[in-house]
Amino acid sequence: MSNKLTAYLESQMQALKLKGMLAHYQEITEKASQNNLSYTEYLSLLFEEELKRKNEGTVKTKINKARFPFIKTLEEFDFSFQPSIREKEIISLSSLDFVEKKENIIFLGPPGVGKTHLSVALGIKACMAKYRVVFITAQKLLEELLLSAKDGSLLDKLLGYSRLNLLIIDELGYMPVTKEQANLLFRLVSMRYEKESIILTSNYNFNEWGGDIFRPGGSRGHN
Numbered sequence: 001m002s003n004k005l006t007a008y009l010e011s012q013m014q015a016l017k018l019k020g021m022l023a024h025y026q027e028i029t030e031k032a033s034q035n036n037l038s039y040t041e042y043l044s045l046l047f048e049e050e051l052k053r054k055n056e057g058t059v060k061t062k063i064n065k066a067r068f069p070f071i072k073t074l075e076e077f078d079f080s081f082q083p084s085i086r087e088k089e090i091i092s093l094s095s096l097d098f099v100e101k102k103e104n105i106i107f108l109g110p111p112g113v114g115k116t117h118l119s120v121a122l123g124i125k126a127c128m129a130k131y132r133v134v135f136i137t138a139q140k141l142l143e144e145l146l147l148s149a150k151d152g153s154l155l156d157k158l159l160g161y162s163r164l165n166l167l168i169i170d171e172l173g174y175m176p177v178t179k180e181q182a183n184l185l186f187r188l189v190s191m192r193y194e195k196e197s198i199i200l201t202s203n204y205n206f207n208e209w210g211g212d213i214f215r216p217g218g219s220r221g222h223n
Contacts, residue, residue: 020053021046062127068135074121082113090118094125099166099197107201115201119168122199131165138172138185138200145184154184162191172202 013022025046032042063071074094079087098105105122107115123133136144141161148157161167177185192198 018050020050023053024049058130059128062130062133063124066123066127066133066135068120068123069116070120071124072117072120073124074118077114077117077121084109085114085118093122096122096126096129096131099126099129099131102194102197104198104200107199108203108205110203116170119170119199119201123166123168126166132163133166133168134161134164135168135170137170137174138177139175141169141188142177142181142185145188146181149180149184158188158191161188162196164196166197166199167192168199168201170201172200173204 009025010022013019013025028042028045028049031037032045037045074090077090079085079090093105097103105119107118109115120135123135126133145154145157148154189198
């Protein structure tokens with residue numbers, strides 16, 4: 001291939017934003033020549049690289065938009081360190097059937113058992129599957145909803161969160177929740193119920209939720 005033709009093809013790929021093709025067309029051309037590939041097979045390999053590049057870009061964008069506090073995977077989780085966590089059940093969740101079925105997941109337990117790690121890991125899996133995901137602490141979410149209720153933008157805020165395929169709410173109970181905040185949270189959960197999925201983490205068991213989490217005033221923190 002002449003230098004002039006090469007420059008022309010590269011300029012056309014740049015203009016069309018075919019970054020995958022641009023990065024790999026030379027090696028694919030060489031491979032096609034060595035293996036006597038047909039034109040169709042050659043084009044198939046080029047489009048395969050382009051699609052791969054675009055998919056990687058889409059996943060990266062979704063992970064950035066999800067606002068994870070860190071990047072952790074299930075493969076990095078040490079199940080031997082937390083024998084109370086059933087590995088098979090967690091691995092089964094990674095199939096994301098619960099997202100497809102619009103089901104919710106709740107991780108309960110004391111600080112340090114890995115609830116946030118697991119929720120982030122499942123969130124990243126969902127991003128890789130092209131789902132819309134957002135991670136947010138319960139405290140920040142409640143602050144956003146309360147502020148929106150005061151400035152008249154509550155409906156827009158609720159609709160924004162209700163359209164996500166997966167909403168991860170971390171650390172419910174880290175700070176006490178006022179009655180007004182509880183009502184706003186209930187409204188959001190109701191809008192998402194059986195329509196989209198939620199992963200929620202809390203340091204408290206269900207029998208502690210009424211008095212310990214949903215109460216006025218004060219502040220409380222956990223290590």
